[in-house]
Amino acid sequence: MASTTTLKLPEELKARIVFAAQASGKSxxxxxxxxxxxxxxxxxxxxxxxxxxxxxxxxxxxxxxxYAMEDVQAYILxxxxxxxxxxxxxxxxxxxxxxxxxxxxxxx
Numbered sequence: 001m002a003s004t005t006t007l008k009l010p011e012e013l014k015a016r017i018v019f020a021a022q023a024s025g026k027s028x029x030x031x032x033x034x035x036x037x038x039x040x041x042x043x044x045x046x047x048x049x050x051x052x053x054x055x056x057x058x059x060x061x062x063x064x065x066x067y068a069m070e071d072v073q074a075y076i077l078x079x080x081x082x083x084x085x086x087x088x089x090x091x092x093x094x095x096x097x098x099x100x101x102x103x104x105x106x107x108x
Contacts, residue, residue, distance in 0.1 A: 066092040068091050071089070
């Protein structure tokens with residue numbers, strides 16, 4: 001169910017919204033609803049990205065695998081161009097029993 005919300009808009013912004021809405025063939029109301037929906041979706045995506053980054057950082061801190069950026073980039077570029085590619089191999093990991101971090105490659 002829709003609810004009513006009142007916004008006090010500066011006159012200049014209101015005029016810009018009316019102009020943009022007319023140019024896109026929408027009512028100012030529809031234009032504002034679409035703009036608010038878009039911004040809410042972007043804020044949710046941004047927060048999801050931040051949450052994923054926090055989880056990934058915690059995994060690395062807990063000894064998760066580390067990959068060379070160059071290997072990951074080559075893999076992604078190959079896959080996005082339709083080529084088959086082997087997944088990159090970790091360059092570092094932590095032995096869960098000894099809690100020791102091992103690096104397989106330090107230079108390229």
